Amino acid sequence: MQSHARLVVIGGGIAGCSLLYHLAKLGWRDLVLLERNELTAGSTWHAAGNTPHFETSLNMSRIQKYGTELYQRLEAETGQPTGFHRCGSIRIAQDRDRLDQFRHLEGQSKAIDLAFEVIGPNEIRSLYPLMELDGVIAGAWTPQDGYTDPSSTTQALAKGARDLGAVIHRRTRVTSLRQKPDRHWIVETEDGTIEAEIVVNAAGTWAREVGAMAG
Numbered sequence: 001m002q003s004h005a006r007l008v009v010i011g012g013g014i015a016g017c018s019l020l021y022h023l024a025k026l027g028w029r030d031l032v033l034l035e036r037n038e039l040t041a042g043s044t045w046h047a048a049g050n051t052p053h054f055e056t057s058l059n060m061s062r063i064q065k066y067g068t069e070l071y072q073r074l075e076a077e078t079g080q081p082t083g084f085h086r087c088g089s090i091r092i093a094q095d096r097d098r099l100d101q102f103r104h105l106e107g108q109s110k111a112i113d114l115a116f117e118v119i120g121p122n123e124i125r126s127l128y129p130l131m132e133l134d135g136v137i138a139g140a141w142t143p144q145d146g147y148t149d150p151s152s153t154t155q156a157l158a159k160g161a162r163d164l165g166a167v168i169h170r171r172t173r174v175t176s177l178r179q180k181p182d183r184h185w186i187v188e189t190e191d192g193t194i195e196a197e198i199v200v201n202a203a204g205t206w207a208r209e210v211g212a213m214a215g
């Protein structure tokens with residue numbers, strides 16, 4: 001293992017690999033990711049991979065839109081399939097409050113050029129003829145919704161990062177973190193020690209454990 005890095009990411013789930021990929025795309029070099037097991041060995045392995053576009057926060061909507069656009073172009077960029085499929089979704093309203101929420105989100109989605117349409121029962125039936133429509137007054141049609149394979153998507157992000165020079169060490173558990181007076185970090189692993197200017201804790205469920213190493 002190299003002895004120095006500008007930035008070390010701890011954790012090879014989708015968050016850690018995505019960060020590595022995006023920093024590499026931004027031109028950061030000297031990036032290292034340390035994963036104690038195999039990539040996607042944590043929560044990422046268990047995820048259903050649903051990629052909805054139905055979010056009350058505008059910023060979260062932007063992230064969801066960016067995510068599905070990214071998942072659709074990553075294979076062409078990296079050669080690694082993500083397993084993304086676009087199928088669209090219909091959510092149903094059975095009262096005015098729910099319809100008001102749909103209308104609010106329709107307006108919010110327009111602001112970021114995200115497809116979101118409030119439709120009536122006839123349009124719902126034409127999109128999905130098997131749906132039982134008793135009591136349904138409207139639907140929210142989000143055609144960009146889909147699902148991805150979380151493991152393949154993470155591998156595609158990792159491949160993209162590696163192609164740009166980032167280094168990933170699997171089977172390398174971080175065992176301790178220590179900050180030097182110059183604020184650099186000494187990252188000890190089961191496989192050697194590495195000094196880094198910046199350390200990112202992307203250990204998911206284990207983030208508390210890794211955070212405690214920093215004191």
Ligand SMILES: Cc1cc2nc3c(=O)[nH]c(=O)nc-3n(C[C@H](O)[C@H](O)[C@H](O)COP(=O)(O)OP(=O)(O)OC[C@H]3O[C@@H](n4cnc5c(N)ncnc54)[C@H](O)[C@@H]3O)c2cc1C
Binds near residue numbers: 173204
């Ligand atoms: C059943 C289920 C269904 C889900 N469905 C969806 C869904 O449909 N859509 C959606 O968007 N999200 C879904 N999620 C949520 C999604 O899976 C998580 O938000 C996401 O995977 C978290 O990724 P992460 O990279 O933060 O964490 P993780 O994938 O847990 O990655 C953390 C990594 O850190 C590593 N690590 C820990 N300690 C150390 C150490 N000391 N040294 C080195 N490495 C270490 C672990 O081995 C692990 O690989 C679902 C989750 C579950 C459990």
